[in-house]
Amino acid sequence: MVKKTYAEINARIRAGEAVVVTAEEVIPMVRERGIEETAAAVDVVTTGTFGPMCSSGAFFCLGHSKPRMKMNRVFLNGVEAYAGIAAVDAYLGASQIPETDPANKSYPGEFNYGGGHVLEDLVSGREVLLEAFAYGTDCYPRHKLEKMISLEDMPYAVLYNPRNAYQNYNVAVNLSERTLYTYMGILKPNLGNANYSTADQLSPLFNDPYYRTIGMGTKIFLGGGVGYVCWHGTQHAPGAPRGENGVPTAPSGTLTVIGELKQMSPRWLRGISYLGYGASLMVGLGIPIPILDEEMLKFTAVSDADIFAPIVDYSEGYPQATGEVLGKVSYAELKSGEITLNGRAVPTAPLSSYPGARKIARQLKEWIQEGQFTLTEPVFTIPT
Amino acid sequence: MKQKMVLRFPAAVVEQPFTYHLIKDYNLMINILKANINPRMEGRMVVEISGAEDDFHRGIEFLQSSGVKAFPLEQEIAWVEERCTHCGACVIICPAGALVLERPSMEVKFLNEKCIICEHCLKACPARAMEARF
Structure with missing residues (x-):
């Protein structure tokens, strides 16, 4: 029986002795050496994902002006941030688009710039145009402010993403006769393609399916810097159907994550545009999984062939919320570039970057191996 | 030729x-x-x-x-590699097989000799990594 504590693993990390592998590397190890031997040898398995995560954004404190101002409308490069909080605080959402954007009035809209792009500009060190408006009070007399501002100028900037790292997701297809423009990308008519979006066997929550080690305080890779899990995410649905290996076969767990924006990088926070749908943000996120025992190792050894996703029709089933699932398909099949549905070969495309996920898992592995990144035991784990 | x-x-x-x-x-x-x-x-x-x-x-x-x-x-059409996130959204949009996913690395590759300049990729790429250069 293998048993390790967080403290023991951290002591090994600090001593530079920890054995760390990625969720991809652990799979052949288990095949060759078996669960018990691998569990004894490995201390940490690192995961990663780099995909579109619309439910992302940042809290800013924009700093006080002279005279003071209680900003009640705030725009950064024309994109509105929610300012219904204290005087110079605001929250910018990744999916917010400028008021001047024609959106889908000229269908399909291009959505070339939105909240996600503002975040990418800020972490790239670029100045953005701050425009703020106020009704004015005795204590905050100023009505209007317009100035260029950079991330460095802001006294406080924190990425706070209410829903990231979805544990599994739909495979989107189109049974109708017209092209659909969705958050799952462009879906060609008559089963023209099948789009999916997870980091497969590298995805954090596939490697700890019952969240035994993930909860408030779990230290993670976020946007190129260090962040923390601070809650379960919106739409967290741990009760989804699961396979024998514990991995959900439908969209299920999600995370709320937080991290200092100033240490993040445009490489792992990228503004993106979905034709006919909207603007969003690609977020790089990675979670280290401590190998506390054989069970944890077994979870992290899950591979693409053992993870299944539901196929959903985005012309009817998804928009009308019928709940209809056309079938289930493994990530090994999806990654091959073609699946079979209704007797037809349907080409597949991912929306989440597998090479990005792999780089994150490797980066996190390096940080841990170098002794600069230790693991935190969660204050409490997210609901199962 | x-x-x-x-x-x-x-x-x-x-x-x-x-x-x-x-x-x-x-x-x-x-x-x-x-x-x-x-x-x-x-x-x-x-x-x-x-x-x-x-x-x-x-x-x-x-x-x-x-x-x-x-x-x-x-x-004419350029793939701006540093903007490419290798997400793969382009590969089912390109009708000419010029944008492909290499397996098993799952990295996007642009084979410009196959490109027919239909320009579908310009707006299909979420990160706007494809550019038309005239």
């Missing part, structure tokens, strides 16, 4: 039968991949030209001396 070319016809010459001359006078085989030609407006054509090397160069010279701009196709 065989070469994909982009031909731009200024409005003043757009109504002249250039394709006919390339075939008849220069013995070239012209395969039109894409064309946008309208009366009295600047026109644009993507063609694959094949024939003897000498004929090819004389044909291009003829076009250029007539005011038509001709340049090799790969200069």
Whole structure:
């Protein structure tokens, strides 16, 4: 029986002795050496994902002006941030688009710039145009402010993403006769393609399916810097159907994550545009999984062939919320570039970057191996 | 030799039968991949030209001396690798097989010799990593 504590693993990390592998590397190890031997040898398995995560954004404190101002409308490069909080605080959402954007009035809209792009500009060190408006009070007399501002100028900037790292997701297809423009990308008519979006066997929550080690305080890779899990995410649905290996076969767990924006990088926070749908943000996120025992190792050894996703029709089933699932398909099949549905070969495309996920898992592995990144035991784990 | 070319016809010459001359006078085989030609407006054509090397160069010279701009196709659509996130959304949009996922690395590759400049990728790429350069 293998048993390790967080403290023991951290002591090994600090001593530079920890054995760390990625969720991809652990799979052949288990095949060759078996669960018990691998569990004894490995201390940490690192995961990663780099995909579109619309439910992302940042809290800013924009700093006080002279005279003071209680900003009640705030725009950064024309994109509105929610300012219904204290005087110079605001929250910018990744999916917010400028008021001047024609959106889908000229269908399909291009959505070339939105909240996600503002975040990418800020972490790239670029100045953005701050425009703020106020009704004015005795204590905050100023009505209007317009100035260029950079991330460095802001006294406080924190990425706070209410829903990231979805544990599994739909495979989107189109049974109708017209092209659909969705958050799952462009879906060609008559089963023209099948789009999916997870980091497969590298995805954090596939490697700890019952969240035994993930909860408030779990230290993670976020946007190129260090962040923390601070809650379960919106739409967290741990009760989804699961396979024998514990991995959900439908969209299920999600995370709320937080991290200092100033240490993040445009490489792992990228503004993106979905034709006919909207603007969003690609977020790089990675979670280290401590190998506390054989069970944890077994979870992290899950591979693409053992993870299944539901196929959903985005012309009817998804928009009308019928709940209809056309079938289930493994990530090994999806990654091959073609699946079979209704007797037809349907080409597949991912929306989440597998090479990005792999780089994150490797980066996190390096940080841990170098002794600069230790693991935190969660204050409490997210609901199962 | 065989070469994909982009031909731009200024409005003043757009109504002249250039394709006919390339075939008849220069013995070239012209395969039109894409064309946008309208009366009295600047026109644009993507063609694959094949024939003897000498004929090819004389044909291009003829076009250029007539005011038509001709340049090799790969200069047209560029893959900006540092903007590419390798998400893979483009690969089912590209009708020419010019944007592909390499397996097992799952990295996006742009094979510009296969590109037919349909430009579908420009807006299908969420990170806007594909650019048209004219």
